[in-house]
Amino acid sequence: MLRPVYQERASLPDTLSVLLIGNQREDDPITDTFDEILFIITQDNSIPIQTKHYTDGKRKAAMHIISERQLTHWLLVGTNKKIIDWLILGKVYFDRDEYAERLKQRLSDEPLFGRGIKMGMELAKMIRAYNEGKIHFERKQYMDSYLSAINTLHYLARLVAVKHNVLPENTVWSQMKKIDPAVYKLYEELISSEEEVEKRLDLVFLASEFYIHNYTNEAAGHLMNIMSKKESWTIQQLHEQDELSLYSSDLEFFIEYLADKDLIEINQIPSKNELLFHREYRIIRAR
Known part of the structure; x- marks a missing residue:
């Protein structure tokens, strides 16, 4: 029933992986009670989540197309636990550059992702x-x-x-x-x-x-590791980092706390107004 669907999706250049997850029992919560889940990971981040439901009159199936960015967000934040089950239990039907297999291996090596x-x-x-x-x-x-x-x-x-x-x-x-x-x-x-x-x-x-x-x-190691990649950062540049955006409104508070504890240094950079300075942040490296 689903073969034409996943073959079409596998032919698209943005598709990274196609996995199929079958239910173990009629009311299986892993598949949301559907008989099968077609799980597709794509590089296209314009629409983070797309869902379609299918039936052949007897059985029912769901297709979920998830962007790579959305998938990473769920894995890091841990708000969608069934995604891990889908990745581990799913049968891989298409895998560009072994994307799903490498992700499965990472989940095996690092049970608590992120x-x-x-x-x-x-x-x-x-x-x-x-x-x-x-x-x-x-x-x-x-x-x-x-x-x-x-x-x-x-x-x-x-x-x-x-x-x-x-x-x-x-x-x-x-x-x-x-x-x-x-x-x-x-x-x-x-x-x-x-x-x-x-x-x-x-x-x-x-x-x-x-x-x-x-x-x-x-x-603070995760934040400090990201900050070590550049000499100094504006707060806007830090907010624009995908992983740091997960801190949401707590990021600036956390940075001020680390500055107070002498783990982050604040530099004053001249602005167009001679009475004001921009603030930039850099980690204090061990001497």
Whole structure:
């Protein structure tokens, strides 16, 4: 049924790979209950996702055409887990320059795809939540501070999971019981302790500061590695890097934090206005 479809797609110059995934049972969630999934990866980024459904009157199939950029985004951010199943379980029918086979091998060698960027993204979110919580705490706005403390620990748990090469799940605290009981205990103390909320928050922020300090060098490694490729960067140039764009609004906050910790240096570059300077950023290399 699908042979003419994938043969047509394989003949297009932008097509990188064509894979077919069959269901294992009638209600198989991997194939969204379809009998077969035709998974096509293309270099054309103008339309990131295209989907079509087919039937021969008895069986049903879905075709998903995904751009290489969209695929990379899903693998790095981890928001579409079935994509990994499709890549691993899919039968390759067309593979330009062994694109799918090389990607399968990378997933085999690196089960947690993009571990470095995932650590950086979680640390950046954690630092923001921690700072917001501390400000509320110092203003004695304890309920607002409590919410930020919950978020801080949530990002910490995800960071710890990634550090241990485990993809964070929605049930991340169940994961923490096994991966890092100390982090789980910190969360338990915050939500269950009979201590006054002020004391609980003080403990969480003190511990969070310790974890942030310990994880900064490793979690910032991805960003620092990209920045090492040029002598200096404007903030716009950093935003335009595909992988750094995944940090979204946390990128600038993270860079300012790393500058404060003397891992990134700020250079002042003259502008057209003699009273103002542009800011450029470069990593402080080990001497």
